[in-house]
Amino acid sequence: RRALWPDTTWTRLLAISCGLLLALALVNALAPPFAYDAVNYHLVGPQRYLAEGLIGAHPDNFFLGFPQGLEILYGVTMGLAGRDTTAALLHLVFGLLGLLAAGGIARRYAGEAAGWLAAALILSAYSVWVLLGWPYVDLGLLAYGAAALVAAVRWRESGTTNTLALMGLLGGLALGVKYTAGGLLLALAVYILSRAPRLAVRNGLILGAAAALAFAPWAIKGLLLYHNPVYPFAFGGLNWDAARANTFSTTGTGLLGSGREWQLAALPVAATIFGVEQGQGFGFTAGPWLLTAPLLLPVVWRRLDNRARTLAADCIRLGLPLLAFWMLLAAISDTGTQTRLMLAGLPAAAVAGALAISSLPRRPLDVAFIVRALLTLTLLLSIFEAARHTALVRSPAYLLGLLSRDDYLVYNLGGYGAAMRRLDDLPAGARVRLMWEARTYFCPAAVTCAGDMLFDHWARALRDGRTPEAALADWRAAGDDYLLLSNVGLQFWRDDPRFADENALFLEAVETWLTPVWSADGYTLYAWP
Incomplete structure (x- = not known):
């Protein structure tokens, strides 16, 4: 004892x-x-x-x-x-x-x-x-x-x-x-x-x-x-x-x-x-x-x-x-x-x-x-x-059976969880490019999601010398069927001094060349016409 x-x-x-x-x-x-x-x-x-x-x-x-x-x-x-x-x-x-x-x-x-x-x-x-x-x-x-x-x-x-x-x-x-x-x-x-x-x-x-x-x-x-x-x-x-390394690096942002x-x-x-x-x-x-x-x-x-x-x-x-x-x-x-x-x-x-x-x-x-x-x-x-x-x-509610797994996740993931659930309605085999959103874990099994890991999908495409129209066309040719935009993510990163010029062109480009499918809970899904 x-x-x-x-x-x-x-x-x-x-x-x-x-x-x-x-x-x-x-x-x-x-x-x-x-x-x-x-x-x-x-x-x-x-x-x-x-x-x-x-x-x-x-x-x-x-x-x-x-x-x-x-x-x-x-x-x-x-x-x-x-x-x-x-x-x-x-x-x-x-x-x-x-x-x-x-x-x-x-x-x-x-x-x-x-x-x-x-x-x-x-x-x-x-x-x-x-x-x-x-x-x-x-x-x-x-x-x-x-x-x-x-x-x-x-x-x-x-x-x-x-x-x-x-x-x-x-x-x-x-x-x-x-x-x-x-x-x-x-x-x-x-x-x-x-x-x-x-x-x-x-x-x-x-x-x-x-x-x-x-x-x-x-x-x-x-x-x-x-x-x-x-x-x-x-x-x-x-x-x-070197460009991605520079984006990922935070050297020079410390206490000194x-x-x-x-x-x-x-x-x-x-x-x-x-x-x-x-x-x-x-x-x-x-x-x-x-x-x-x-x-x-x-x-x-x-x-x-x-x-x-x-x-x-x-x-x-x-x-x-x-x-x-x-x-x-x-x-x-x-x-x-x-x-x-x-x-x-x-x-x-x-x-x-x-x-x-x-x-x-x-x-x-x-x-x-x-x-x-x-x-x-x-x-x-x-x-x-x-x-x-x-x-x-609300973990106790989930363990007691008062919340389903999906409801628990939507509650804690907010708009992202709801957006991932909506992707279930897309055709099997669809490919979705996420914009200013990195998380792909809850992407439906029948859909392929490409996360924006460094929030540089757009800026990187334009910095390779392409115009907004050409960048969207290249993504389509590479197999992308949809773009899922995190509106909050774009708002947060839009004025990033590294990519401010490129980011400022995004909304006009997608509104011109793509078609909105739905917009809810801080996310907008676009499709190529």
Whole structure:
């Protein structure tokens, strides 16, 4: 009983909070997927691979050329179960593994309360909790980051080559989820260098070879199908050129030169204060504790016992290089500012924060009690917000049979969901070119949809020297039967300085050369006469 149920009121509170948050996430994971990136590319790859019976090249969606360490697993579960809801469940499992690894290492070195606290700190971040119910891939980074921390600690204790190779394998697996996991590999390299500088070359070769072995399937896939082992970066590749690379690149849009340079010096604090889920910049609600609690370590350093202090040092050795990597990305790119790209570092932050909070003094002022009270309030608010989100997206109604799958999706996808449903009325075999709309996952099976992945279908056609009339004629000759315009998308991107001149010509062109079929819910379908 003692192993299964916490011994103190504080740890019971933490355990119950974690349980409630995970239960609410499970409710959302069991419902059909609708989150943007999921229906833009995370599920599109598995959907196409299953339909075609092979993993092939798909030049219309460049995201499918990225490493797909989790997407392939999603395809396996979707194929076995015949349901796309298995993908979010698998993503939740990766998140749970990350929580267990982070909580387990904290408990091993600092006791039960620290273990539960590490898990609670991660779950108190609203954006982490939301990801538990979505079929994204970011929790793969969380899981591999937590496992890499455990492996690093084990290597520090044992010094065995096998454990060092395991660190490399975990880093390579993380790189097979997202390219930004290169920061984790950098952190692991710095860690082994700082721990054993005299063996730097030998250890580095072992770490690098293991990482390369784990990443090799994705490099081979990229090379064979997309003509670039790290597609689409550095070497171009299938349906990729300098113009598209320039469109995709966000270099020069980071914190440097934006008037927010000061945020680089305090990036975790800035991300905590200014980060909002789906907002600009950080795009991530981390909560008040996850990124800031580690800053308490200097205050309590002398209060840590030897084991806890050693683990805290491990977290620092891994965390600081990851922070430096994040700072570099944030300095040069708005996309690189996103906290979500750095989830591999959150387990180290959570463990460090748990160690710090667990060692706060009780005298002369009971700081520990005050912080626990504030943490309790934070967890209660987190549970409330999670329950509110779950009710708003109507996942319970779907699971109880009060909403059909189609009605649930139209409710959450809005006009896009309704537009995809209307495409069911098109003749079988029809080809639809989407304009200023990238999502193709819910395109009817009998219809082929080409997403506007970089919102450059129109501008790219005109920049190749064609007139609007010629561009439309070429699309028709290539097999397109219809254009589906996102009116909101065009309005949002129309004044994009990169394509403003071309975009200004679109409406006049389609009104002149095409025939509207229907217009509703923010979408207009055009046909060639």
